[in-house]
Amino acid sequence: MSSPATGGDSVAARYASAAQVAAVVILLICHVCYDVIIIARSWSQYESRLGTVTAWVIVAGVQVAGSVLLLRRGAGASVLACRLLAALAVGASLVAILSYPPGQVLGDASWAWNTVGWCGVLLLMHRPLWELIVMQGANTAISVVAMAADGSMDRVTAGRVVLVTFATAGAQLLFVVVAHHLTRVARRAAELTLARAENESRAAAEEAVHSERQRRYREIGERVAPLLRGLGDSTLDPADPQVWRLAGVEAARLRRLFAETDDSSDPMLHELRACTDLAERRGVDVTFFHYGALPQVPAAARRSLTEVVLLVLASAASRARITVVGDAAEVVVSVTADAPAEVLDDLRSSLPVSVVDDQEAKQLWVEVRWRVPQPLSG
Amino acid sequence: MASAAAPVRVSIIDDHPVVIEGIRAWLNVEPRIKVSHVGTNVPASMSNVDVIILDLHLDRRLAIDDIATLAGAGQRVIVFSQFTEEEIVLAALDAGAYAFLAKSEGPDHLLTTVFAVAEGRPYVTPMAAGILVSDQRPEAPVLSERERTALLWWFQSMSKASVASRMGISPHTVDMYIRRARLKYAQVGRAAPTKTDMLMRAIEDGLLTRDEVAEGFPLPAPATTASRAIRPAVAGSVEVKPAGA
Numbered sequence: 001m002s003s004p005a006t007g008g009d010s011v012a013a014r015y016a017s018a019a020q021v022a023a024v025v026i027l028l029i030c031h032v033c034y035d036v037i038i039i040a041r042s043w044s045q046y047e048s049r050l051g052t053v054t055a056w057v058i059v060a061g062v063q064v065a066g067s068v069l070l071l072r073r074g075a076g077a078s079v080l081a082c083r084l085l086a087a088l089a090v091g092a093s094l095v096a097i098l099s100y101p102p103g104q105v106l107g108d109a110s111w112a113w114n115t116v117g118w119c120g121v122l123l124l125m126h127r128p129l130w131e132l133i134v135m136q137g138a139n140t141a142i143s144v145v146a147m148a149a150d151g152s153m154d155r156v157t158a159g160r161v162v163l164v165t166f167a168t169a170g171a172q173l174l175f176v177v178v179a180h181h182l183t184r185v186a187r188r189a190a191e192l193t194l195a196r197a198e199n200e201s202r203a204a205a206e207e208a209v210h211s212e213r214q215r216r217y218r219e220i221g222e223r224v225a226p227l228l229r230g231l232g233d234s235t236l237d238p239a240d241p242q243v244w245r246l247a248g249v250e251a252a253r254l255r256r257l258f259a260e261t262d263d264s265s266d267p268m269l270h271e272l273r274a275c276t277d278l279a280e281r282r283g284v285d286v287t288f289f290h291y292g293a294l295p296q297v298p299a300a301a302r303r304s305l306t307e308v309v310l311l312v313l314a315s316a317a318s319r320a321r322i323t324v325v326g327d328a329a330e331v332v333v334s335v336t337a338d339a340p341a342e343v344l345d346d347l348r349s350s351l352p353v354s355v356v357d358d359q360e361a362k363q364l365w366v367e368v369r370w371r372v373p374q375p376l377s378g
Numbered sequence: 379m380a381s382a383a384a385p386v387r388v389s390i391i392d393d394h395p396v397v398i399e400g401i402r403a404w405l406n407v408e409p410r411i412k413v414s415h416v417g418t419n420v421p422a423s424m425s426n427v428d429v430i431i432l433d434l435h436l437d438r439r440l441a442i443d444d445i446a447t448l449a450g451a452g453q454r455v456i457v458f459s460q461f462t463e464e465e466i467v468l469a470a471l472d473a474g475a476y477a478f479l480a481k482s483e484g485p486d487h488l489l490t491t492v493f494a495v496a497e498g499r500p501y502v503t504p505m506a507a508g509i510l511v512s513d514q515r516p517e518a519p520v521l522s523e524r525e526r527t528a529l530l531w532w533f534q535s536m537s538k539a540s541v542a543s544r545m546g547i548s549p550h551t552v553d554m555y556i557r558r559a560r561l562k563y564a565q566v567g568r569a570a571p572t573k574t575d576m577l578m579r580a581i582e583d584g585l586l587t588r589d590e591v592a593e594g595f596p597l598p599a600p601a602t603t604a605s606r607a608i609r610p611a612v613a614g615s616v617e618v619k620p621a622g623a
Contacts, residue, residue, distance in 0.1 A: 289533070291509050291511075291512035292514065323508060323534045327514060332530065336535060336536050363540075367534060
């Protein structure tokens with residue numbers, strides 16, 4: 001069977017994990033390299049250096065917490081924690097803006113807008129898109145309001161705001177949209193692969209069932225048809241005990257064949273009971289004891305084990321005792337009956353299990369064993 | 379052996395009169411057995427019987443506790459039941475019953491069981507042998523290979539003589555293996571005076587030594603490794619190998 005062990009979800013999870021790592025790395029570069037360079041370059045110009053440092057540290061804290069949450073929990077991270085951290089990042093953005101030199105909300109000394117936006121990507125990546133839009137909106141609104149408040153919002157600045165918004169928030173939203181899309185496509189692809197593998201294995205199973213049916217049909221044709229033909233054209237005499245026995249054996253085999261297709265919790269015992277049915281109807285007193293938990297016995301081995309019982313029962317004159325004992329490693333089936341030993345003559349050369357028989361006081365005692373195959377070592 | 383002068387006194391307890399009559403009919407063919415009490419319920423006390431044949435299903439309940447009570451008073455109980463499930467049979471033996479007889483085994487084994495139990499010897503019917511040999515519980519006693527073989531083939535076969543000829547030993551030795559396996563069960567589980575009686579009787583019979591009983595049951599001398607497997611291949615059996623397999 002070619003069923004891939006990994007489902008669609010795990011393929012999707014691999015894609016999602018790549019996007020997560022990308023977001024963590026981008027934010028790391030933005031905040032630790034780019035922001036530090038800007039702050040160092042403009043260090044002397046900040047209105048409040050303490051405010052700048054505080055904002056940087058808060059964003060760094062949010063970044064660390066958000067990265068850990070995302071890489072450890074992925075989509076399973078606490079919604080409340082993500083939202084609170086996002087709000088904290090927006091708060092840090094406000095602190096940073098207040099510490100910029102006057103009129104520099106969008107100037108050379110400003111650093112927070114883009115970085116806080118990436119914080120939003122990191123924290124809200126697995127949340128519905130609107131949450132990130134709200135967060136980005138708040139982040140943008142703070143800058144716009146600050147510009148309006150310090151009077152630096154003129155037409156040129158407004159144009160820059162639009163450009164910067166596209167370049168930062170736009171890119172960040174696009175990143176999340178693409179990541180979502182990739183994950184979805186990956187899941188779908190994996191699901192399709194899985195479905196195809198399932199179809200193939202179902203087809204294989206159906207093929208196996210079909211060939212098993214054909215085998216049964218062939219078997220019936222080879223065994224039952226000559227008997228019926230013989231009875232029909234009088235080459236076989238219905239009064240001949242040998243013919244009775246043959247007919248009895250074939251009837252029992254048919255019965256077992258039907259039992260093989262039944263849904264039973266223990267097919268081995270079920271098929272054995274099917275074999276006893278006809279003998280009981282003939283008036284044979286059949287007792288059937290089984291003890292111990294039987295292992296799974298493959299159909300071919302079951303057929304061999306039940307065949308012994310079936311042949312002896314078909315020839316039993318008045319009584320038969322069937323016992324089955326099993327443990328995890330072995331099944332031992334036995335039948336004792338007032339039957340002639342010759343019934344097993346055909347079997348001795350063909351049965352792939354050991355037969356022990358003991359003829360005593362016109363009683364036949366047959367034991368058949370089947371061992372669970374040991375896995376080959378080395 | 380019970381003498382003709384002192385027949386084995388038997389009590390039959392079953393809530394179906396027809397079953398009581400059936401058992402009585404089986405026992406009546408034997409003059410050395412006298413049915414001295416019948417009842418539909420376990421009486422509070424009973425002293426003048428040697429063996430009690432008890433139906434396990436009394437008043438729509440399983441009479442396991444009654445077995446324990448009777449065994450506690452030293453009474454020898456043969457359980458006679460249509461139930462043949464492993465847990466039920468093992469529970470009855472654990473409660474101190476001497477023997478468990480399936481109803482289908484009645485005609486063939488009832489008289490032998492009654493005589494054995496009257497003499498203080500537990501009796502293992504073929505059905506009970508099947509249960510003992512397939513007992514996979516962790517608390518099950520460890521049986522030797524020969525004990526397992528004897529139990530398994532006794533479960534399958536028609537007679538101890540046929541088991542004996544297949545094992546290449548005497549019927550008496552087959553019986554010894556089966557009894558030793560059964561006595562191991564008298565040494566596990568809950569304590570009961572009847573279990574002690576069985577073991578004492580086994581010492582008298584020379585089946586066990588006092589030391590063996592005192593220190594638990596050691597493995598028989600030839601088998602140094604005891605096996606949980608159903609049975610290893612036994613020399614002397616006729617094995618027909620598949621041709622060209």
